[in-house]
Amino acid sequence: MHAFILIQKWIYIFIISQYTIRRIMLSPICLRSFLTVIDMGGFTEAARHLNATQSTISGHIKRLEEQAGHRLLDRDRGGSVALTAQGRDLIGYAREILRLEQAARSRLAGTSLTGAVRIGLPDDFASGRGFTRLLAHFAGQHPDARLEVEVGNSNYLMAALDAQRLDHVLTKQIRSEGGEILARRDVVWVGRISATGPVPLILFPEPCIYRQRAIMELEREGFSWNVTYVSPSLTGIQAAVNAGLGVSPLAEDLTDQLLPSIAGRLLPSLGSIDLVFYSRRGEFSRAATGLGNLIRKLYGVADIEEMHSSRHA
Template identity: 35%
Template sequence: MQPANIDSELLRTFVAIADYGGFTRAAEMINRTQSAVSMQMKRLEEDVLRKPLFNREGRQVSLTAEGQILLGYARRILKLHSEVLTTLREPHMVGTVRIGTPDDYVMRFMQRILVHFAQSYPLVQVEMHCEPSFALLQRQDLDLTIVTREPGTEIGQLLRKESLVWAQARDSHLHTQSPLPLAMFNSQCFCRAWACNALDAMGRDYRIAYTSPSLSAIMAAVSAGLAITAQLRSLITSDLAIVGEEEGLPAMPMASIVLLRRDKGRSQVIDTLADAIVDGFSR
C-alpha cells in the first residue's frame, strides 16, 4: 500500500490560513477564491490526513492540536521545497536587496508582494527601510525606493496614480466641527501641505490635532473618532468613511507612487523584485 502524498499546494494554502487568520484573507493573499480554499482544506482534512485541522466558530478559525503539529512540518517542507527549486533552477538568485518605502505601503501592498517573492526565491534576503518619502529621496544606499510624488514631479517608474481623499470614523461628524481636527504626517509631507492649502483656500478653520510619521498611528487616531485625515484612497480601511465636497471639504488632487531603481540591470535579483513590485502595485 502506497503512503498518502501531501500536495505542496495544500500545505501552502494551509500555512496561509494559519498566517492570515482565516479562509477569506488567505484566499486573497494566494489569489484563489474562498470556495477553492475551502475545498483544498476539506481534501487535506478528510482525504489525506483524516484529522481535523481547524476549530471553526462562525467566521473565526483556529488550529486544532493536530493543526499546530502540521504547521511546523508544513513550514519546513515548503522552505525546503523552495530552496531545492531555487538552488537547482536559478542558483544565481541569492543575495540581499535593500528596499526603502513609506510605511503606508507595507501592509497595503508590500506584504502580498514579499510573500510571493519569498516563496519563489527563499535564498534572497530583503531589507526593508521604512521612512517618509522626503527622507528616502536623500538616501543613496537603497537598491529600490518607493516614494509618493506630486503630479508633474514624477521620477523613476510610475507604479500607480491615486486620488487623495478625506476620511473619518464611521458615524462621526467631525467634518462639522470648527476648527476641523486633523491627523496628518509631519510638516515635510506634501500631502499635508495639499490638505492645509486646500482648507486655507476655502477659508475653513482647522487645527493639527495629531501628527506622526507612522500611518498606523494616524489611522488609530482617526478610527477612534478623534480627527479627520487626508490619505491615498487605497489606504482607507473599512472602518472609516470617505467624506468630501458634500460634507463641506475641499476636493483633493491625484498623487503618484513611483519606483526608483539604483543601477538597473546590475543585478537580476534586484530587477526580479522590482518587477514583482510593479506587478503588485498594479493590482
C-alpha cells in the same frame, strides 16, 4: 508457515504506515489557500487573490483540516474568519513549508537570484499587506538573495538613493520627478467629523504628501483645521481614526482596516497621487534587478493601463 506470517506482518505494518503518512501529510496547495485566507481576511478575498472560486478555497481548507486532524478556522455568518488554537499552531509551520518548497524549486530550476538588494519605502508601504507579501514571496523564491529594507520619509529615502545606499525607492508623489510612475491612487478622507468647529486632523509628520494635500485643500475651500494626532506609523494613524480622534487623508489602498466614514462627502476632494519607483545609477546585482522587475509587474501592469485610459477619457 513462519515466513508467511512474517510477510503478512510486514504487509500490515506497511499499510498502516502508508495510511499514517497520508493522514499527516499536508498539501502545499491547501496550505497556500489556508495562509491566503488568513492574510486576506476571508474566503472571498482569498479566492480573488488566488484566481479561484470560493468553493475551491473551502475545499482546500476542508481537506487540510482532514489532513491535520483538527478544525483550523472558525467562520461566522458575516464571513469573517478566526484561527482556532490548532490553526495558530499550524500557521508558522505552513509558512516555513511553503518557503522551503519554493526555495527547493528555485534552486533545482537554477532560477534563484543572488546578491544584495536594498530597497527603501515609506511606512504606509511597509505596513501594508500587499508589499510585505511581495517581499516575503521574493525572499522565499530567492533564498540566496540578501534583502535589506529601510523605512523612512521620502526625503530621507531619496537622499539615501542619491548616495547609493539604496538600490530602489518606492514612494508616493503628487508628480513624478524622474521616476517611473507605476500606478495612481485616489486620496480619501477617513474618520469622524462634526458639523461645527475646526476639522480635527490625524496626520503623518512632515514631510508628508497626504498632510500637504489635506491642508492645502482645506485652506483653499475656507475650512478651519487643527492637528489633533500625529503618528509616524500607519498603525498609529489607523488606531487614532478608529478611536474617533478625527479625520485623516490616506491613499484609498490603505483604508481596508478602517471604519466606514462620511467625511469624504463633507470635506473637499483630495485628488490622487502617483506611485513612483526610483532606481540608483550604476549596475545592479541579479537580486536587485529581479526585485525591481517584480515590483513593476505587481504595481504596474493593470494600474498603468487604467491610468492611461483615464487620462485619455
